[in-house]
Amino acid sequence: MTASLTLGPVLFNWPVDRWRDFYARIADEAPVDTVIVGEIVCFKRAPFFAQAMGEVVERLTAAGKTVWFASPILVGSERERVAMRDLVEADAGLVEANDMGALALLAGRPHAVGPMINVYNEATLAWLAGRGAVAVSLPAELPAAAVAALARAGRELGVAVEVQTWGRAPLAISARCYHARAHGLHKDGCQFVCGNDPDGLAVTTMDGQPFLTVNGTQTMSHGCLCLAEEMAELSAMGIARFRLSPQAMDMVRVAEAFRAVLDGRRGGAEVAAELGGLIGAPLVNGFFHDTAGARQVAAGA
Amino acid sequence: MDNFELICPAGTPAALRAAVDAGADAVYLGFRDETNARNFPGLNFTRQDVADAVAYAHARKVEIFVAINTYPQAGNLDPWRKAVDDAARLKVDAVILADLGLLEYAAKRHPDLRLHLSVQASAANVEAIRLYCDAFGVRRVVLPRVLTVPEIARLNAEIDIETEVFVFGGLCPMAEGRCSLSSYATGLSPNKQGVCSPASHVRYEPRGSALASTLGGFTINVFGEGEPAGYPTLCKGRFVARDTPAYLFEEPTSLNAMDLLPELKAAGVRALKIEGRQRGKAYIGAVVRAYREALDSFAAGRPVPRIDLQAMVEGGTQTTGAYTRAWR
Numbered sequence: 330m331t332a333s334l335t336l337g338p339v340l341f342n343w344p345v346d347r348w349r350d351f352y353a354r355i356a357d358e359a360p361v362d363t364v365i366v367g368e369i370v371c372f373k374r375a376p377f378f379a380q381a382m383g384e385v386v387e388r389l390t391a392a393g394k395t396v397w398f399a400s401p402i403l404v405g406s407e408r409e410r411v412a413m414r415d416l417v418e419a420d421a422g423l424v425e426a427n428d429m430g431a432l433a434l435l436a437g438r439p440h441a442v443g444p445m446i447n448v449y450n451e452a453t454l455a456w457l458a459g460r461g462a463v464a465v466s467l468p469a470e471l472p473a474a475a476v477a478a479l480a481r482a483g484r485e486l487g488v489a490v491e492v493q494t495w496g497r498a499p500l501a502i503s504a505r506c507y508h509a510r511a512h513g514l515h516k517d518g519c520q521f522v523c524g525n526d527p528d529g530l531a532v533t534t535m536d537g538q539p540f541l542t543v544n545g546t547q548t549m550s551h552g553c554l555c556l557a558e559e560m561a562e563l564s565a566m567g568i569a570r571f572r573l574s575p576q577a578m579d580m581v582r583v584a585e586a587f588r589a590v591l592d593g594r595r596g597g598a599e600v601a602a603e604l605g606g607l608i609g610a611p612l613v614n615g616f617f618h619d620t621a622g623a624r625q626v627a628a629g630a
Numbered sequence: 631m632d633n634f635e636l637i638c639p640a641g642t643p644a645a646l647r648a649a650v651d652a653g654a655d656a657v658y659l660g661f662r663d664e665t666n667a668r669n670f671p672g673l674n675f676t677r678q679d680v681a682d683a684v685a686y687a688h689a690r691k692v693e694i695f696v697a698i699n700t701y702p703q704a705g706n707l708d709p710w711r712k713a714v715d716d717a718a719r720l721k722v723d724a725v726i727l728a729d730l731g732l733l734e735y736a737a738k739r740h741p742d743l744r745l746h747l748s749v750q751a752s753a754a755n756v757e758a759i760r761l762y763c764d765a766f767g768v769r770r771v772v773l774p775r776v777l778t779v780p781e782i783a784r785l786n787a788e789i790d791i792e793t794e795v796f797v798f799g800g801l802c803p804m805a806e807g808r809c810s811l812s813s814y815a816t817g818l819s820p821n822k823q824g825v826c827s828p829a830s831h832v833r834y835e836p837r838g839s840a841l842a843s844t845l846g847g848f849t850i851n852v853f854g855e856g857e858p859a860g861y862p863t864l865c866k867g868r869f870v871a872r873d874t875p876a877y878l879f880e881e882p883t884s885l886n887a888m889d890l891l892p893e894l895k896a897a898g899v900r901a902l903k904i905e906g907r908q909r910g911k912a913y914i915g916a917v918v919r920a921y922r923e924a925l926d927s928f929a930a931g932r933p934v935p936r937i938d939l940q941a942m943v944e945g946g947t948q949t950t951g952a953y954t955r956a957w958r
Contacts, residue, residue, distance in 0.1 A: 403805055405754040405776050430757035449701035452731025470810045478704035500811050501804040504776035505958045511871040516958035533870045534849035550814055621846050622814035
């Protein structure tokens with residue numbers, strides 16, 4: 330099985346020009362195999378990106394990337410539901426479901442299951458495979474033992490199991506917008522203040538410890554999840570898909586670094602050290618090592 | 631008009647008897663392990679406790695639901711499957727499940743066992759609910775606390791199964807079953823271990839006249855002199871964003887939707903759920919009695935009485951949470 334790199338959807342509210350330019354550069358320069366596009370955090374933001382979507386998909390496809398379309402994380406309102414249905418019915422490419430509603434609509438045809446759907450065990454993985462899932466991206470909080478068991482089950486089921494190896498971990502989703510709340514605004518009149526923070530809004534404790542990141546209705550880790558040093562272990566488990574979640578940084582460099590690790594040209598520790606210097610947050614890998622996700626566990630510990 | 635069913639929590643046999651005696655229509659509880667989302671030390675039920683609970687409740691025409699609503703651990707499905715088998719053997723009235731694989735197991739192995747979909751499954755739209763209904767024969771869905779009452783009404787108009795909603799108690803501001811905040815801070819998670827903001831990782835540190843509360847080494851709140859120090863539930867902590875310390879996610883507050891009974895009835899909701907399996911029997915008794923009185927008045931066409939539950943709410947404040955759009 331050839332190892333492949335996936336670029337997950339941009340989770341932040343970037344200006345549409347920046348978003349378009351980002352994907353143009355990914356198309357031209359980033360050694361990633363699959364690019365997943367779509368606004369999955371906040372339905373209100375989706376119209377901004379919809380106007381540029383066709384162009385972005387065309388550019389990525391022309392560059393040889395496989396493009397998948399991600400469905401929203403939380404679908405509650407009627408308008409969100411219609412948007413979810415439209416996405417599935419458009420049949421523009423493989424859809425990655427991030428909500429059980431989308432999964433329901435995708436039954437019986439090949440689809441992917443995103444990390445926001447709770448796949449914690451092989452029984453769930455088997456059930457999903459039986460309905461047409463061809464790839465499953467695991468929730469960030471799964472420890473190594475669970476990843477190994479799911480990788481094994483995935484091989485038997487013919488489902489490609491993916492693990493996030495770079496980028497802030499998504500930790501929660503809400504009906505409430507915390508970005509708006511931090512600005513004293515209501516979600517309905519949010520003025521799109523999330524657009525002020527291309528890497529999310531830093532949340533520290535009252536003692537000034539960096540802790541979390543607010544991204545609209547989503548809460549993410551402050552620490553940047555990095556499993557560069559665990560790539561060999563993941564490969565040995567049979568994981569062949571590695572997800573990089575975009576941050577407001579040089580993601581081409583991130584993709585090149587992870588590609589070099591996959592190809593055996595660079596060591597994970599060296600890559601982690603390099604990438605850690607590019608982002609204003611500590612690297613964390615605690616989830617994988619079955620401890621607090623905010624922790625960084627030394628290799629071999 | 632059918633009355634709402636009143637679904638009440640019990641973390642101990644004493645709380646169970648209090649809930650039954652105070653007028654619950656059904657009591658939900660969990661086994662004493664990681665198979666349920668309130669896996670706290672000293673709480674929950676042995677198999678024998680559940681057998682006794684079923685006997686006590688059924689003699690009084692009250693139902694018992696067993697929550698098996700964490701996500702089975704990969705490579706170790708047996709504790710969850712055994713919990714389902716035991717719940718069926720003990721003749722409980724329903725099991726409350728969240729995991730797809732476990733739902734499939736329960737539906738196949740125990741076709742006569744009534745399945746409810748846990749709030750931890752986060753099914754917030756028609757398509758998701760239909761999936762659980764069609765695939766596993768789920769008979770009731772506990773709706774996540776992300777929907778407004780009008781959204782619940784629209785949803786009920788399109789689905790054929792019963793809905794249950796939370797009306798009182800602790801309030802998750804995050805979509806349930808989709809939150810790893812505790813896991814990030816402590817390594818223990820609601821989905822895996824059935825714990826949120828686990829007590830084992832809580833510390834209180836005196837700082838002069840102030841008191842700081844921490845979880846997994848992260849400061850969750852700092853209370854000034856005379857300020858009541860609450861439990862450091864992560865999402866109810868005070869944090870700093872844009873240089874301002876504030877209850878960024880949610881204030882220490884409790885849900886109380888008693889004023890919304892007419893709206894919830896019009897929205898087609900079948901059952902109302904009180905949160906609080908970690909609460910003592912006095913609390914359970916008082917809250918269940920208050921809701922029983924309110925529901926009976928409402929069902930009889932009388933005005934819903936104004937019952938003061940102020941002493942029972944966290945931080946002394948109440949909210950109708952996501953049910954009203956203003957909360958967002």
